[in-house]
Amino acid sequence: MATPLVVSEVAKSFTMHLRDGVRLPVVANVSFSVKAGECVVLGGPSGVGKSSILKMLYGNYGVDEGQILMEHDGRLVNLATAEPRTVLEVRRTTLGYVSQFLRVVPRVSALDIVAEPLQARGVAVAEARDRAAELLAKLNLPTELWSLPPATFSGGEQQRVNIARGFITDHRILLLDEPTASLDAKNRAVVVEMIAKKKAEGTALIGIFHDEEVRDAVADRIIDVSEFSPRKQAA
Amino acid sequence: MSAVPLLKVNDVSKFYGSRIGCRNVSFELYPGEVLAIVGESGSGKTTLLSCLSTRLMPTSGIVEYHMRDGQYRDLARMGEAERRFLMRTDWGFVHQNPADGLRMTVSAGANVGERLMAVGDRHYGNIRATAKDWLTRVEIDEDRIDDQPRAFSGGMRQRLQIARNLVTSPRLVFMDEPTGGLDVSVQARLLDLVRGLVHDLGLAAIIVTHDLAVARLLSHRMMVMKDGAVIEQGLTDRVLDDPREPYTQLLVSSILQV
Numbered sequence: 001m002a003t004p005l006v007v008s009e010v011a012k013s014f015t016m017h018l019r020d021g022v023r024l025p026v027v028a029n030v031s032f033s034v035k036a037g038e039c040v041v042l043g044g045p046s047g048v049g050k051s052s053i054l055k056m057l058y059g060n061y062g063v064d065e066g067q068i069l070m071e072h073d074g075r076l077v078n079l080a081t082a083e084p085r086t087v088l089e090v091r092r093t094t095l096g097y098v099s100q101f102l103r104v105v106p107r108v109s110a111l112d113i114v115a116e117p118l119q120a121r122g123v124a125v126a127e128a129r130d131r132a133a134e135l136l137a138k139l140n141l142p143t144e145l146w147s148l149p150p151a152t153f154s155g156g157e158q159q160r161v162n163i164a165r166g167f168i169t170d171h172r173i174l175l176l177d178e179p180t181a182s183l184d185a186k187n188r189a190v191v192v193e194m195i196a197k198k199k200a201e202g203t204a205l206i207g208i209f210h211d212e213e214v215r216d217a218v219a220d221r222i223i224d225v226s227e228f229s230p231r232k233q234a235a
Numbered sequence: 236m237s238a239v240p241l242l243k244v245n246d247v248s249k250f251y252g253s254r255i256g257c258r259n260v261s262f263e264l265y266p267g268e269v270l271a272i273v274g275e276s277g278s279g280k281t282t283l284l285s286c287l288s289t290r291l292m293p294t295s296g297i298v299e300y301h302m303r304d305g306q307y308r309d310l311a312r313m314g315e316a317e318r319r320f321l322m323r324t325d326w327g328f329v330h331q332n333p334a335d336g337l338r339m340t341v342s343a344g345a346n347v348g349e350r351l352m353a354v355g356d357r358h359y360g361n362i363r364a365t366a367k368d369w370l371t372r373v374e375i376d377e378d379r380i381d382d383q384p385r386a387f388s389g390g391m392r393q394r395l396q397i398a399r400n401l402v403t404s405p406r407l408v409f410m411d412e413p414t415g416g417l418d419v420s421v422q423a424r425l426l427d428l429v430r431g432l433v434h435d436l437g438l439a440a441i442i443v444t445h446d447l448a449v450a451r452l453l454s455h456r457m458m459v460m461k462d463g464a465v466i467e468q469g470l471t472d473r474v475l476d477d478p479r480e481p482y483t484q485l486l487v488s489s490i491l492q493v
Contacts (some may be wrong), residue, residue, distance in 0.1 A: 018488060058469055061477040084456045084470040085265055094398035105430070105452065113450030 004172050004204040005057075006033040010066030010080065012052055013230070016043045025230035026052045029064065032223055036172070039195060039205040039218050044225040050208045051100075053225065054175050057082070057206065058097045059087040070094060070173060092120055096174045100181065102158040105153045111136065111146040112162040121169065127167075135164040139190055155182040167194055169203035172197060176207035180214050192217045238321055241439050242287070247296030249282050255463040256282035257442040260296070262458065262468070266406065269433055271454035271471065273447060273486070278461035280443045281411060287441065288328060289318050290407045294376075322354040327400030327408035331415040333392035336399070337384045343370060343395055344380040350403045367373050369398040373428060377432060390421035394428065401432060408433075414449055426452055433464045447490055451475055458484045 010030040016022045027049040034040045036212040042050040055061040057068060063080035070077050072094040077086060079095075091097075096117070105113070114132035119125060136146055145153065150161050159182050166174065176195075180188045188211065195218045198205060209215040215222070240263035249256035251428065257279035264270055272280045285291035287298055289310050298309045303325065310318065330336040337346050347366040348356075355360055367377045368405055373394035375387075384392050393413065400408060413429065414422040430453055433440055450457055453472060458468040459482065467480040478484045 014477075015479070017484050056477065060472050062469075062473055062479065084473075085268060087470055088455055105427065107427045 003033050004036055004071055005206070006067075006069040007031060007053075007057070008067045008069065010053075010068060011033045011064045011230075012049070012061065013064060019122065020131060027225070029228040034173070034204040034206055036179060036204055037199050037219045038203040039199055039207065041215055041219040041222045042206065042208050042225050043215075045220040048225045048229060049223050051177060053095075053228075054177050054206065054208065057175055058095065059091070092096040092117075094172055096166050096169055096171035098163055098176045098179045100159075100177045102150060104149060104158075106149065106151070108149055109147045110141070110150045110153070110161045113150065113161055114168055117165060117169045123208070126127045131168055134166065134232070135168055136160070138194075139164055140187055156184065158185065159183060161190060163194070167198070170201070171203070173204045173206070176205060176209075178208050178210060180211055188214055240264060241268075241301050241305065243297075243301075244287065245297045245299075247283070247286055247293045247298060249279075249286050249291060250294045251485055255279070256291075257286065257460070257463045260458075260465055262465075264407075264439055264441065266439050267437045268456060269438075269442065269454045271450035271457045272441065272443045272460060273445060273450050273457060274460035275445060275486075278460040280445075280460050282463075283460070284409055284411055284441065284443050288326070289313075289322070290328075303406075320353075323350060324403050325405050325407065327338075327403075327405040329396055329400055329408065329410040329413050333389070333396045333411040334385065334408040336396045337392060339385050340383055342381045342383055343375065343387070346384065346395060346399050347402050350399055354403050365402060366398075369402050370395075370434070373398045374424070388421075390417055390425065393417065397425075397429065397432070401436065401438075406434065406439060408438055408440045410440060410444075412444055413442065414444070414446065420447075429453060447475060447486065459486065 008031050011028040012201060013023055013025040030053060042053060056063050059079055068079040070079055072090045077090055111129055111132050115128035117130060118128035141157060141160050150158050163179050180191050192214055242264040244260060244262050247260045248258040260283055274280050284294045292311060298310045300310055302308050324369045344363060344366040347369050348362040351362050351365060367380055370377050370380060375391055375394055384395055414425055442453055449459045454471045457474045458465045461482045467474060467483045475487055
């Protein structure tokens with residue numbers, strides 16, 4: 001099986017046009033790869049560019065230089081230059097993402113938010129909802145919340161909806177942006193177990209975890225993102 | 236996902252005398268794709284939408300549409316009758332003001348049924364049943380089928396306009412500020428409805444809006460216009476999360492947080 005994700009010499013900076021065109025270098029020369037069944041953790045202090053790397057991998061941030069290669073549908077896609085519709089296709093079938101915060105859509109229930117990625121892949125509504133219910137139960141989200149839109153949920157409840165949504169499919173690559181930040185110990189343990197299961201199934205995982213206990217439990221390898229700091233490389 | 240574009244737009248410009256409406260716009264739209272065109276008033280969004288939907292003739296450039304028979308047709312070279320037929324069947328156009336897209340003095344049922352008759356449906360019972368079904372889908376009580384849209388609220392009128400447009404299973408829908416004049420609570424309901432319908436029917440849509448939240452919720456791709464030109468385009472969340480052009484950065488940073 002080919003390596004699911006290869007990142008090669010990626011660089012990113014922001015140009016703040018509203019601040020007289022100030023240029024903020026974020027990362028440079030980012031190179032790493034993630035194997036199937038491996039969980040790679042991006043480490044380093046806040047502000048070093050960990051989230052920016054995840055956002056580039058998902059296509060939310062543009063990439064100035066370099067390549068992000070993913071094996072998608074039997075071919076190699078460079079996400080750094082792919083057309084929007086290719087990025088969307090990759091997200092639907094190959095690349096999953098658990099963001100830090102849930103983007104809620106008015107009137108859509110928690111259960112349907114979780115079921116949606118499966119439905120987008122053609123799974124029947126009833127079956128997708130069953131799978132969603134299974135995951136929400138596993139994450140100890142009270143049943144009475146399932147039919148409600150998560151706008152009024154607590155941070156930890158929203159995060160569990162987000163995790164369930166990210167874990168419901170069998171995407172080969174999964175990005176995790178602090179998925180356990182607002183969870184209690186019991187639910188953190190559930191997430192650790194879910195990550196272990198993904199690894200066993202051959203999913204390539206890349207995550208940011210500030211919680212050391214969780215990080216030690218899931219990480220096969222920690223990449224120190226400060227190595228990619230443009231300031232350090234210039235020095 | 237289909238491999239051929241539904242709409243091919245090549246270097247379209249529109250001048251009003253010496254004034255620029257829109258200039259040098261090129262893009263392709265694929266089946267099932269939702270494209271948002273954003274920008275402030277006067278940036279050329281509506282002019283572009285009119286050029287694409289044949290409501291205006293571009294000064295230069297070509298717009299080609301992939302017909303159901305598999306052929307691409309240059310819209311400017313199409314006969315008037317053929318173009319009208321296309322607009323009534325394979326396309327939809329949702330106006331900001333529902334009164335522009337509805338016939339206000341005929342019943343809700345007839346507003347929906349009229350487009351069905353345009354595609355050759357003649358059976359009264361079938362037309363009425365389909366109209367009822369569509370009223371329900373846009374969350375209008377079916378016992379309002381004989382009422383005129385004049386008697387409807389703004390939000391209901393907009394939902395009726397959407398039903399009228401979607402009843403013929405169009406492949407491409409143009410929307411000009413579809414949530415423009417509505418209260419926020421009514422907006423949310425309409426947005427959710429449109430989102431669901433676009434997804435379920437696999438529609439391609441081009442939505443003109445100045446509301447970036449609407450663009451975020453509904454669209455896959457986004458084009459930002461300024462002074463008649465497309466200054467930035469890409470995946471919707473890329474443009475909104477990592478805007479590159481000065482004007483896009485200004486737009487994104489001007490959104491009020493609640």
